[in-house]
Amino acid sequence: MKQHPLCTDPEHDTNVMDLPLPDGLKREWSELKTRRHFLGRTGKVLGWAALASLIGDKALTGVAHAENSVIPSRESLKLPHFAPKAKRAIYLFMSGGPPQMDLLDYKPNLAQLYDKDIPESVRGAQQLTGMTAGQARFPIAPSHWAFKQYGKSGAWVSDLLPFTAKMVDDLTIIKSTNTDAINHEPAIMLLNTGNMNAGKPCLGSWLSYGLGSMNDNLPTFMVLLSKTNPKENNQPVSSRLWSSGFLSSEYAGVGLRSAGDPVLYLSDPKGINREVRRKMLDAVNEINHQTYQELGDPETNSRISEYEMAYRMQASVPELTDMSKEPQSTWDLYGPDAREPGTFAYNCLLARRMAERGVRFTQIYKRGWDLHGDAVGILPVLCRETDRASYALVTDLKRRGLLDDTLVIWAGEFGRTVYSQGGLSPDNYGRDHHPRCYTTWMAGGGVRPGITFGETDEYSYNVVKDPVHVRDFNATLLHCLGIDHNKLTYKFQGLDQKLTGTTPASVVTGLLA
């Protein structure tokens, strides 16, 4: 005989999953339940109390809000919103903040302002970092390097970037990028996730969630860390930056290590062959399925799919990283650095190979751009490491016909100050963080090649024309990939969360092809 559900002891018989409740509530319940298991079984009463408070008056009326009724699956999103120009993206992340006035934002008048103080009116009431707040004066440090015009577009490029100079007609240079944060962690977080606080999904996770995978055997979102150079001032980057936040963890970035095995423990240990591995995985999956049946925690399913992906990657990653079949022309283009695993050049080549294999989003981190001192000594090293490889990547994609539907992005988290941090001498200077303006570029699917967008004042300090806030920058990236940034949302903590956050953002149409 079937008992009335309220007459049974919930401890033993009633499964919340079977009750006529909205799926959203069930999900919240399962999360609570997981937490409760963690705390111990005695917490169950608390769990019921929490469920009751979650349901509130809905329990009495039996009416559920439509927005709570389903956890959106990727398929139900029906993306892209419109026909995309780019199917995939490669993000060259210049962590630390490249100095815009030494690379692409040419300011010829600064030479005669050497060691003069930057006018109060330009600096305004701006917040300073702890690094320069104590400085008595803010002397202007003109760029140590000369600039020349290149290409049909006539873009000015520093002598530090001889290779970038060769491809300016393929680039969309944005001189008016600006951000809100003045320190590395919040600024990288803001650029990557639309929020300075950790915990939100990053661009790659949103793409992964929204667009899904093209290749079943490789992750949708890959992160490549480049080897650090001890001469450079390397700010830490961590997996928070490629975290999926509140989205399912299967949308998090998969990092490839810069040395040794690209993925740890991917190769089978001695004495274990692929068949044994398969059997082991099947057994683990069986146990995980049982756990899921018992607890209903969606993260269990994510774990199962991650194990499966890892198994498939055992075959696909060695093929991906096997460069032996690359023709000589590849090495001629990328340069000798590309032979050494973990370098930025190697990662660029790997990114091209992943683009060919349908990886949706690859983010390459290059650290070391935090040039607080000895810019003249370190900047040439940084440029040698990145200039040729960036050029090689764009050129290689172009000649292979991949640039039409691949978007390449080159950006740091902020720019650097025109005034010197620490002592200024004719031979050397340092530069502090500068969020008000900095230069980035894009190339390929969806953006307009051969243009320079936005302008800064004569000190490269404030944007004077066509500002591109990082929110607008991200909205534009999503647009190139066929996504309306206002429509790709996920309900969490009572908000329709999105990559561009709650402050209105807009697609910068001037950048679009």
Added chain:
Amino acid sequence: MTFDFSKIFPKSRLAKLVWVLTLLVSAALLLLSTVFKLDGKVHADWQQFLGRFHPLVVHLPIGLILLVPLLEIAGRFRQALREAAAFVLSLSVAACLAAVILGYLLAYGSGESGVRVTRHMWGGITLTLAVLLCALVRPFWASGTPRRVLRDAYPCLLTVSSLLLLWTAHQGGSLTHGDSYLTEYLPASLKHWPGIGLAQATYPPASDSFYAKHIHPVLDANCVSCHGGAKVKGGLRLDSYSFLMRGGHEGAVVIPSEPERSLLIQRIMLPADHKKFMPAEGKPPLKPEEILLIKTWIAQGASPTVTSLAGITVREEEKPLPLVGDYSGLMAEIEQIAKAEGVTIVPVSRNPADGLVLNTVNAPTNFGDAQLARFQQFAPFIVEVELGRTSVTDACFDTLAKFSHLRALHLEDTAVTGVGLQKLTQLSQLTYLNLSGTKVGEAAVASLGSLKQLRHLYLYNTPAHPESAAPAGPQSVERSKARQAS
């Protein structure tokens, strides 16, 4: 048949007076446009003030006239309604006269002229006369006079008046809302019907000149409704280059090389609340970039033939991509076959008409011509085919030629050698073809010469000499310069 004129001409003095008045009013209406010619010049403000009540008042006679036949028909069943018809008819005459006079004040006062204005004017006058006649002959019909000619005159005239009313009202509506107002949102399938699409045919002939591509469309969208063939305000027409240069009553509006002195520029750059600001009457102002285009064009000589201007790059509006048909009913079958062959077929976007993409990156290595052929039945819905690194051979071209909506084709790193490549020339929408890393030679590539839409052809790492292929149509074809002997 003979007329007994004594029966037509009324005998009472009042009736005679009515007839005389009718004749006088008719004569006045007919002579109106000869005395006060619509010369396109702006006249007194009071005329415009009163004239602007025309669009308001004009609905009164429309309603009244349409009511008359209804009342007459209903009057067969209820006598009272028939009596009302006589009253409504007399009101119609008065309303018509008021509308005509106000309408004429509007046209004359604000200096309107042009074909459609004239047509509307004569329509209104003729209609008024017709309604007047209706009112005169109605008594014969109502009294049931034995003379058929007199008796039938009223229903005939009433029918004519109603039709004339429709025509005149439409002319007036087109004046205020523009020619294509009614048909703008007509279902596309009906637009092909003869007569309906004719309005578009008068658009100036396609030309590559900067004027035709960038100046005329702006004028056409913003100015021609008042300065065109249908309505010529201030004697100025802007619907062709020669009219634009001829100017209006105030002289030339475009002075080549002198945008600041050109009246056209002056008027569109006035503050929006200025009396002489154009476009007038609350129509949306020109966009800054449109003004910039016109200004630069005038500054650089206002030439009718020049195709580009220094310092101006105008992005071409992309032609909307052709849509594919409805495949929703086939989706289950498509997915079943795709699954069996280990490939994915995904929509380009959430709009099904954007088509499908066939992606083989997950396919087993033996995916080849036979497997591809299984998708031939869905060919019209597939806009992109990715066959890179599969086992397809030259035999695939037979199948691919059937993919009529194909826009992008990836064949990189396959065994194709180019035999049969010319079959792809049937694919009129193909814009992207990637043959990198294949054995395709020069001759095969040259055979693609007639693919007009092909903009991106990739031959990296092939025997084909990059420069050898015949240019495909007017567009320059990007070709990979780098090449490697294999």
